[in-house]
Amino acid sequence: MAKVLIVGSGAREHALAQTFLRSSIVSQVYxxxxxxxxxxxxxxxxxxxxxxxTALIETVKNNHIDLTFVGNEEPLTLGIVDCFQEAGLTIFGPNAVAAQLEGxxxxxxxxxxxxxxxxxxxxxxxSLTAAQSTLSKFGLPIVFKLDGLALGKGVTIINDVAQAEDYLSDVYTRDAAAKLVIEEYLDGVEFSIFSLVGENGVVTHAPIAQDHKRRFDGDKGPNTGGMGAYSPVRWLxxxxxxxxxxxxxxxxxxxxANEGTPFIGVLYTGVMLTQDGPKVIEFNVRFGDPEAQVVxxxxxxxxxxxxxxxxxxxxxxxEWQDSDVYVGVVLAAAGYPQAPxxxxxxxxxxxxxPLIINFAGVKAGVASGGRVATVVAHDMNTTLAQQKVYNKLDQLGTDLQYRHDIAYQAIQHEVK
Structure with missing residues (x-):
């Protein structure tokens, strides 16, 4: 029987652990x-x-762990895979160079x-001067992406020239040499593809998902790490x-592979389906959260x-089920994301x-962070799955916050 180590702390890692625990080969998950x-x-x-x-490597050796699976992005960009491989240990994820796709x-x-x-x-x-001179090239809305990891919150979309100028002034006041990607705004339908990539280019793809980044119903409010998701997206x-x-x-x-930096691990492709066809919005080098919880x-x-x-x-x-739709709703602390x-x-x-719950920011039974848990229901269509998850949440009377319209896009198509 095999032992598996999951690296990370959130609801995504809880979902990964539960998935490995369903394996007939696995006896223990750390x-x-x-x-x-x-x-x-x-x-x-x-x-x-x-x-x-270093401590993780020693733990894997001491406990004779057969496989390490890295859940979140920061250890990947810092080179955890390189270190494990140098130690002769089996790990799934991209090395530091390949992890730049997200980093x-x-x-x-x-x-x-x-x-x-x-x-x-x-x-x-x-530089601020270069950023200001680039503003007029792409029109409005305009998209700003700070280079580097941002925990799902590094993208800013601005609709007003004055606001764009204020944003740039703020960025370059904090760091006069900040590296900033400025790009045109893509309009269309957004969805996520998760591809599991192995040695020699072998690959398999999971069902597609849609997440909901904005904090409030109707896609209002600030961007978050994700307030809910559903999968599969049958109307696409x-x-x-x-x-x-x-x-x-x-x-x-x-x-x-052609660049000499082959990718191994989970490749998350954020896609925008535009009038000109699908285009890449971003890549992540791990499962998304909360998409993992519904995929x-x-x-x-x-x-x-x-x-x-x-x-x-x-x-x-x-092999993936094809009879039901899975809807996941994130429970968050009041004040999230600004001040949980x-x-x-x-x-x-x-x-x-009987619903699924994956825990994130929990300590001693209370909220210890921003996103606290994801609750997942499934049923033969999206409407029924959404009703099931919200019936359960509304019965709880919890002080935790959540959106009330996760999977609204799919339901709009189901009721037509």
Whole structure:
């Protein structure tokens, strides 16, 4: 029997742990550091931070752990995969160079432009003067992306010239040499593709998902790490998905290999379906959160075997359910994302049953961070799945905050 280590602490990592625990091959899953809500049978939390690479390596050796799966982006961009490989340990994820697909927006845009992979027109600047002179090139709305990791909140969309000037002034007051990607605004339908990529270019793709970044109903308010998601997105055709994979995902995987930096791990492709076809918005180098919480429960084949096949360069068997839609709603602390208020009681798994709950910012049964948990329901269509999750949440009377319209796009198509 195999042992698996998940690196990370949030609801995504909880979903990953639960998926590995469904494997007939896996006897134990460790999560480092995890959180207090992770009390599943055969799940062990380790008091080791995700960036404590040396301690993680020693733990893997001492506990004879067979596979490490990195859940969040920061350890990947810092080179955890390189360190594990140097130590002769099995780990799934991109090395530090390949992780630049998320770690550097400039790296990504340069790669996309070089290989003529459809994306928004853009320019990268490193001074206030250059940024100001670029403003007029792309019109309004205009998109600003600070280079580097931003935990899902590094994108700013501005509709007004004066506001754009204020934004730039603020950025370059804080850092006179800030690297900023400025790009045209893409209008259309946004969705996410998760591709699991192995050695020798073997790849398999998960069902597509849509997440909801804005804090409030109707896509109002500030951007967050994600307030909910649903999958599959049935109202987008298989032809759209297949075109995005063939024109965006596979050429990017090939481009990385051609550059001498082959990508291995989870490639998250954020896609905008425009009037001109699908275009890349962004890449992440790990599962999204909360998308993972609605995608991973759909896997009906063995996750551990899938990952090991990828690492060995063998085309894996990946089977996904196709009867239901999964809807996940994020519970957040009041004041999130600007100033989360800690201390609200968090529902237990028993209170949520028979629905799925994945815990994030939880300590001693109360909220200890911004996003606290994701509650997931599934049913034969989106309308029924949404009703199921909100019926449960509304019964709780919780002080935690949540949107009330997750998956509204799909429901609009179902009621037509």
């Amino acid at each position: 999560v480092a550091p995890g959180n207090d809500g992770m009390t599943d049978e055969n799940l062990v939390r380790l008091d080791i931070q995700a960036n404590a690479t 550097s927006k400039d790296f990504t845009k340069s790669l996309l432009h070089k290989y003529h992979i459809p994306t928004a027109n853009s320019a990268t600047v490193t 055709s298989d032809a759209v998905r297949d075109r995005a994979i063939s024109e965006l995902v596979m050429p990017t995987i090939a481009a990385m 991973l429960p759909q896997l009906t084949s063995d996750f551990y075997q899938l990952i090991m096949d990828l690492l060995n360069g063998n085309q894996p068997v990946a 208020i800690k201390g609200a009681k968090v529902p237990t798994a028993d209170e949520i049953t």
